[in-house]
Amino acid sequence: MARPLAKTLDRGVLPSLLGYVLRRTQSAVFADFAATFARAGEALTPGEFGLLVLVDRNAGLSQMALARALGIDRSTLVPILNRLQARSLVVRRASPTDGRTHALGLTPAGAAALARFARLVSAHETRIAAGLSTAETRKLIELLEKVRDRSRA
Amino acid sequence: MARPLAKTLDRGVLPSLLGYVLRRTQSAVFADFAATFARAGEALTPGEFGLLVLVDRNAGLSQMALARALGIDRSTLVPILNRLQARSLVVRRASPTDGRTHALGLTPAGAAALARFARLVSAHETRIAAGLSTAETRKLIELLEKVRDRSRA
């Protein structure tokens, strides 16, 4: 049987809801990030990229400090770190000052990989912001930060 | 000052990355959504709310059409629909015209619940946008839509 033409659905109020548009945009951006890395033969999630940047800029930090900076629970961090350590990108060293904590760091391979990843993220960022002027991109980030700060009430 | 302030981590380029700010904002907004519903003694995710609105405005639509509108796989939709049907908010009826498809609809209880949910979503939206003028909120949605349309390339 011939398929009827795709009728556009009635989306009601959804297109005017900031939360809804934010969620759909984030989903599309995530897909673009994944596709960018897949096309380059690399595998990394946005969360892993953020983690690598923070460890790179704050060598020796603890898992608690990292989890807090990422906004996730310390138990959530464990399997993520396990994966990156299994890929030899990150190391857990013994802290010299506190036997309870680990001093996190990038391996040389991790630092090299981060440099490659950063170029891919750059390309990805350029693509998703291609419809916006530089001023608009800055404005978008500023508005998002205001929303972020008003949320989690 | 009695004691030194906690040292702020170096976040490197992350605060200037649209994808990063988008992800953190979405996470905060999600937490606000959840808290809004929990405080009211209701349980609903943003995705479930979007689903209910689409079913309400397009009674009789199929699971494929709904999955496409939500941007998810048809297999992903099944357990979500099972949950909402178990809560007696949504029904799968036999389609009169195509034996393969289900005609989805809200139950009377589902329609009543959606009215309550919509009020909570309104309060949530008002709160997360409280730092923005009406024009800024419109602008933010417009910029997000541009980003969404440039992504998933």
Add this chain to the structure above:
DNA sequence: TATTGTTATACTCTATAACTATA
């Protein structure tokens, strides 16, 4: 042959609670 819905399966992300070792 193609489509719809379902199932089986597999990851990731997220959390809470309890355990251990250390402070």
Add this chain to the structure above:
DNA sequence: TATAGTTATAGAGTATAACAATA
């Protein structure tokens, strides 16, 4: 007692592949 890291567990969200019923 309190903190850091781990483990066990659970739930949501996401997907692919394969299957039955129907078109």
